[in-house]
Amino acid sequence: xxxxxxxxxxxxxxxxxxxxxxxxxxxxxxxxxxxxxxxxxxxxxxxxxxxxxxxxxxxxxxxxxxxxxxxxxxxxxxxxxxxxxxxxxxxxxxxxxxxxxxxxxxxxxxxxxxxxx
Amino acid sequence: xxxxxxxxxxxxxxxxxxxxxxxxxxxxxxxxxxxxxxxxxxxxxxxxxxxxxxxxxxxxxxxxxxxxxxxxxxxxxxxxxxxxxxxxxxxxxxxxxxxxxxxxxxxxxxxx
Numbered sequence: 001x002x003x004x005x006x007x008x009x010x011x012x013x014x015x016x017x018x019x020x021x022x023x024x025x026x027x028x029x030x031x032x033x034x035x036x037x038x039x040x041x042x043x044x045x046x047x048x049x050x051x052x053x054x055x056x057x058x059x060x061x062x063x064x065x066x067x068x069x070x071x072x073x074x075x076x077x078x079x080x081x082x083x084x085x086x087x088x089x090x091x092x093x094x095x096x097x098x099x100x101x102x103x104x105x106x107x108x109x110x111x112x113x114x115x116x117x
Numbered sequence: 118x119x120x121x122x123x124x125x126x127x128x129x130x131x132x133x134x135x136x137x138x139x140x141x142x143x144x145x146x147x148x149x150x151x152x153x154x155x156x157x158x159x160x161x162x163x164x165x166x167x168x169x170x171x172x173x174x175x176x177x178x179x180x181x182x183x184x185x186x187x188x189x190x191x192x193x194x195x196x197x198x199x200x201x202x203x204x205x206x207x208x209x210x211x212x213x214x215x216x217x218x219x220x221x222x223x224x225x226x227x228x229x
């Protein structure tokens with residue numbers, strides 16, 4: 001089945017550090033990937049839609065200068081949390097859909113737990 | 118009214134029970150319906166994927182979609198402790214790469 005790999009799985013860093021999270025589709029191409037944020041015991045909150053070769057589309061209330069998204073190839077999207085602060089601590093998850101065949105479901109990475117001290 | 122409503126639970130059942138999870142939605146444009154299972158500190162795992170109305174069965178899992186009532190269900194037969202997780206319903210329109218709309222998720226505990 002379709003596999004989405006996310007790296008790293010856990011990051012602990014000091015306040016003010018920038019952190020990059022990678023999302024890769026391992027066995028399919030994805031022109032679009034999605035980035036979510038999830039707080040404990042809550043559902044996934046869509047942050048942005050990452051489009052290969054163009055700018056990401058951010059949801060209302062998500063700072064695009066804070067959460068930089070780059071989708072440079074059909075198998076890789078990155079989310080960079082710039083100058084991270086404790087309030088940015090959360091579980092970040094990406095998803096991707098095989099855009100070859102029609103009507104394919106989205107598959108999720110295993111998430112990245114970000115802890116800012 | 119939220120686009121997708123899902124009772125967050127928690128739901129606790131004995132091992133071997135039949136579990137019924139459900140979601141209601143308001144947007145009649147939704148055509149694709151999914152159920153994901155999420156273990157603690159893991160990403161959601163796709164369980165069932167259905168298009169439009171009808172039933173789909175996969176092992177112990179059965180997904181039902183009733184578009185006329187805007188109601189979807191997931192049934193788990195012979196539930197096991199390993200089924201303990203949060204179950205998220207999700208749905209989307211058929212047009213292009215539109216994001217999923219999720220329910221809040223139902224936390225399920227299957228007690229041995």
